[in-house]
Amino acid sequence: MKTDFTEVQRSNPLMQMMEENLRKCVHCGFCLPSCPTYSVLGDERESPRGRIYLIKDMLESRDAPNTETVSHVDSCLSCLACVSACPSGVDYQHYIDYARSYIEDHHQRPWFERFLRSLIVYIITHARFFRFVLRMARFAKPLSRFFSSKIFSVINMVPAELKVEKITNTAKIFPAKGLKIKRVSLLMGCAQNVLRPSINEATIRLLTRMNMEVVVTEGVGCCGALNHHIGKDSIARDLAKTNIDAWLTEFDQRGIDNIIVNAAGCGTEIKDYAYMFKDDLEYNEKAKKISNLTKDISELLSEHQLPSVSLSNQPNIIYHDACSLMYGQGITREPREHLKAVGFELTEIPGRHFCCGSAGSYNLLQPAMAETLKDRRLTLIDKVSKSNRASILATGNIGCLMQLASGTGLQVVHTVELLDWATGGLKPPN
Secondary structure, three states: OOOOOOHHHHOOHHHHHHHHHHHHOOOOOOOOOOOHHHHHHOOHHHOHHHHHHHHHHHHHHOOOOOHHHHHHHHOOOOOOHHHHHOOOOOOHHHHHHHHHHHHHHHOOOOHHHHHHHHHHHHHHOOHHHHHHHHHHHHHHHHHHHHOOHHHHHHHHOOOOOOOOOOOOOOOEEEOOOOOOOEEEEEOOOOHHHHHOOHHHHHHHHHHHHOOEEEEEOOOOOOOOHHHHOOOOHHHHHHHHHHHHHHHHHHHHHOOOOEEEEOOHHHHHHHHOHHHHOOOOOOOHHHHHHHHHHEEEHHHHHHOOOOOOOOOOOOOEEEEOOOHHHHOOOOOOHHHHHHHHHOOOEEEOOOOOOOOOOOOOOHHHHOHHHHHHHHHHHHHHHHHHHHHHOOOEEEEOOHHHHHHHHOOOOOEEEEHHHHHHHHOOOOOOOO
16 A cells, blocks of 8 residues: 655554554455444444545644544454454554544544543543442433433443442452462552452452462553543543553562453453553663463463362353454463353354444444444353353453443353352352
8 A cells, every 4th residue: 555654654563553554455355245334334434444545644734633534543442353353464453543643643523522521431441430420320310311322321220229339449369279380460450340340359369279379469440441442542541651651660579470361351451551562761671570470360260270160060152352452462262261160151142243232432422323232242141041051151351340230130250250160169149
């Protein structure tokens, strides 16, 4: 693909990456059928290839991005299915991230849109405030139809009940039950520990039974993914730096073998810290170290023997791949193997895998498309459930869990909750 960037633009390392990506694209169109938004709308501007052209024109013009281009970039889920489909190795993940950052710096959104985007991300990433807002929002549910579509969507995603977290995001040590074989730091997450604290509790119970010491590292907070994906790169980088410093302090003073993440979206972001800081002289090596230490919970479990199974008559399970786990981290085999190893009968969802529409804060900022994608995913899931009498839907990401649970009568749980239950832990909550 021919490009027309100035020498000044080409002096920017990020722009060099953009141009290199553009030249890899051979217009083959393999990305089109893999893209959820293109499959719904049939509009090439709503496909990875179309967005690549729009972003290229936006950067070459050097003018403020127009509203049309912004809308097509905003509607991308960053599910990364196109990255897996691309035969040319186009790094669409970082291409779309840079475009969002560029838009954030050069485009003036309407004031209410700016306010809503910032407010949603701020609330979700501050646990105490998030819990308070969720409690207040429950009282607004009866009036939600009188609000705008986006406010309506936000309010109606509020769960009917909030469990009190037993483990807060402050420094703690959970000793191994037997002879310690590893010391790992668990990322508690932002939304997850408010919406479903049982995921972290199950993770800690399972790992300590496997003779691992689990620590909650002081100073570690939001991974930065939500800010990163709406173009607020400076905030995302600051959050990442705080986490990097905190984990390295833990590593240097007391030692950790791995950083464990049980929210797939967060894991994808932290594993990408090395790329985020590749041109940062101070944080380049630090970020690489943290990214290399980071594992999804399913990766860690694959390296060790699971505890003995203590549950009989395990129910039939439907497994949903979170995009951030399947495409972002390339993990599909491990969760399935673990579930089968502890006795669950696994049922696959037929047909092409498309995003459920959660995608971080996407279902709050793009509610119409998110609802369409959720309904399409649940239609297939419900067919499987009826034919195989499956009553539980398992996934590896809190966003997918909440999104799918809002539209199905099935019990939706995290994979690690099932593994904990089958090996002596608690039954996952409804």
